[in-house]
Amino acid sequence: MHRPTTGTRYYIPDDGKLKMKNKIYPFYFSAGAVLLYSLFMVLPGLLGFFLSFTDWNRYSSEINFIGFQNFALIFSKKNYWNSIINTVIFTVVTIGLKTLFALILALLLTKGLKRFFNFHRAIIYLPSIIPMIVVGIVFKSILHPSSGVLNEFLRGMGLDFMAQKWLTNPDLALYSVALVDTWKGVGFIMVILIAGILVIPVEYYEAAQIDGANQWDELWNITLPLLMPTLTVTTVLNLLYGLKVFDVVWVLTNGGPGYATETVYTLVFKEFSKGRYGVSTALSTLLFVIMSICGYWLIKMMHSNELEA
Amino acid sequence: MxxxxxxxxxxxxxxxxxxxxxxxxxxxxxxxxxxxxxxxxxxxxxxxxxxxxENYRTVIEQGKLGIAFANSMLYASGATILVVIFATTAAFALSRNRSPRNRFLYFFITMGIAMPINYVTLTKVMQATHLINTVWGIMILYAATKIPFGVFLIYAFIESIPREIDEAAIIDGCGPLQLFFTIIFPLLTPAWVTTAILSFLDFWSEFVLPLYFLQSSAKWPMTLAVYNFFGMFESKWNLVSADIVLTVLPVVIVYLLGQRYIISGMTTGAVKG
Incomplete structure (x- = not known):
């Protein structure tokens, strides 16, 4: 795909020009997109603000204002609060794992290989397109404590002590889920980082080599510093993804054992199923606020990348 | 060497x-x-x-996969068409006519790339619009979630098409619709194909929206059918695997054919270059 060219001319349109523009590019061209997006994404978000201060539920047709009670409940009751902590842990762990592995893979593929670059990139990206629900089912079998392939493999290598109850040990389950998520998502981050590495001008490396820099110096003094903007974008993408995690938890552990892997969105669905819409909305609204702030910043950044491109 | x-x-x-x-x-x-x-x-x-x-035959017969497959195809293709139409037209008008209102609208729409869905209050909207548990409803919802990304991707691309083309066409007597569909849309092919492929892949994988908004199992897409099938036949891994292979096959085919587009689409905006 072509990169957009820079230097778009901005006219200050006089009245005639503006009329002409409105005629060639009429408002109804954008109306469909604006309507669908406003009605099904923005409106529910805004409604959430109001309804999280109410006792909205399935069992009564009346909706009463109850102030901050839903939020008070979320921050006081253990399993609600716990779901927020788990979501934060999951997000931090997946940001760390995906960034680290994706960076290693991107460097390996761009700096280490001379051939088969496309082949490896295609294989490593493949899990990203497989539906999460399917990935979850497959890993449920792979991580099975007695018959799963992973434990069989570890036992076969004589590493019996490492064979764990991956998904049923409450201390471990959340990290196992994060690992599965990393397997699926690392390729996507890697692809972005590869693109970021490939746009660094070769001249920098050539100049460094003349000055006698080794590969280690190049990594620390050229590649990583120039990759920072890209790494920031991938971190925010991972953050936004991690906070709304649902499918992978749902299929692997359904929030269990106990509440060990309960996250905000799995709890939202459970409360929703029980008909407690008020609390459920309050939880969603918390996420909405946090993510909209991060999102605002991400979009600003992506727009500026696009303009300077 | x-x-x-x-x-x-x-x-x-x-x-x-x-x-x-x-x-x-x-x-x-x-x-x-x-x-x-x-x-x-x-x-x-x-x-x-x-x-x-014959595992595959068993799965198709017992899991009623034929219907689920057709449902997934319908939702994913239908919603993809909606995204392409709404995102290309919107991106075109917003990019060409940069009035203050349109600049705001562009930012407003692209904010949706990061916005999470409030599923709970969305049910209220779905009920009010009578779209809950309907085929149209699920297609429109899918489309609404991908329009922001589509607009972002196509907007960036439109700048590479010279404005003089529009002006020449208008002077020759084209109306805005004719200008767009006969001249601009074909020129936007790489951008909308990328949008279409990425949307289709996401829609095919979608699990949460149908979980909330499609109650009747006859309307379930493959993802829900597979999850349900897994619940029923948990110990029969040969059948579960066959079921999954059938679910994954279409996306793998699309992936192999459209890899170039996928990678260019995923990196737009994320990389300074």
Whole structure:
């Protein structure tokens, strides 16, 4: 795909020009997109603000204002609060794992290989397109404590002590889920980082080599510093993804054992199923606020990348 | 030169090892979908003693996969068409006519790339619009979630098409619709194909929206059908695997055909270059 060219001319349109523009590019061209997006994404978000201060539920047709009670409940009751902590842990762990592995893979593929670059990139990206629900089912079998392939493999290598109850040990389950998520998502981050590495001008490396820099110096003094903007974008993408995690938890552990892997969105669905819409909305609204702030910043950044491109 | 080649051997070996490890789950699915129930119990890596293609027939008959497959196809293609139409037209008007209102609208729409969905209050909107548990409803919802990304992607591309083309067409007597569909839309092909492929892949994988908004099992897409099938036949890994292979096949085909577009689309905006 072509990169957009820079230097778009901005006219200050006089009245005639503006009329002409409105005629060639009429408002109804954008109306469909604006309507669908406003009605099904923005409106529910805004409604959430109001309804999280109410006792909205399935069992009564009346909706009463109850102030901050839903939020008070979320921050006081253990399993609600716990779901927020788990979501934060999951997000931090997946940001760390995906960034680290994706960076290693991107460097390996761009700096280490001379051939088969496309082949490896295609294989490593493949899990990203497989539906999460399917990935979850497959890993449920792979991580099975007695018959799963992973434990069989570890036992076969004589590493019996490492064979764990991956998904049923409450201390471990959340990290196992994060690992599965990393397997699926690392390729996507890697692809972005590869693109970021490939746009660094070769001249920098050539100049460094003349000055006698080794590969280690190049990594620390050229590649990583120039990759920072890209790494920031991938971190925010991972953050936004991690906070709304649902499918992978749902299929692997359904929030269990106990509440060990309960996250905000799995709890939202459970409360929703029980008909407690008020609390459920309050939880969603918390996420909405946090993510909209991060999102605002991400979009600003992506727009500026696009303009300077 | 020779030393360079030698040096790249460990890197190549490492890459092969990693690719193999990433591929293991896909391989496991495929071999186990061809095994007997007993053989597939542990979902092991061994090749099957005897290739049982009838697993696929059993799955299609017992899992009612025909309907689910058709549903997924309909939702994913229908919503993709909606995204392409609404995102290209919007991006075109917003990019060409940069009035203050349109600049705001562009920012407003692209905010949706990061916005989470409030599923709980969305049910209220779905009820009010009578779209809950309907085919149109689910297609429109899918489309609404991808329009922001589509607009973002296509907007960036439109700047590479000279404005003079629009002006010439208008002088020759084209109306805005004719200008767009006969002249601009074909020129936007790389951008909307990228949008279409990425949208289709996402819609095919969508699990949460139908979980909330499609109650009747006859309307379920593949993802829900597979999840349900897994609940019923948890110990029959050969059938579960066959079911999954059928679910994954369309996206893998789209992926192999459209890889170039996918990678260019995923990196737009994320990379300074």
């Amino acid at each position: 020779k030393i360079q080649k030698l040096k790249s051997i460990p890197a190549n070996l490492l890459a092969i090892l990693i690719s193999a490890a990433m591929f293991v789950p896909v391989y496991l699915l495929f071999v186990n979908s061809l095994k007997s129930e007993v053989e597939s119990k542990a979902m092991g890596a061994e090749l099957p003693n005897q290739i049982l293609l």
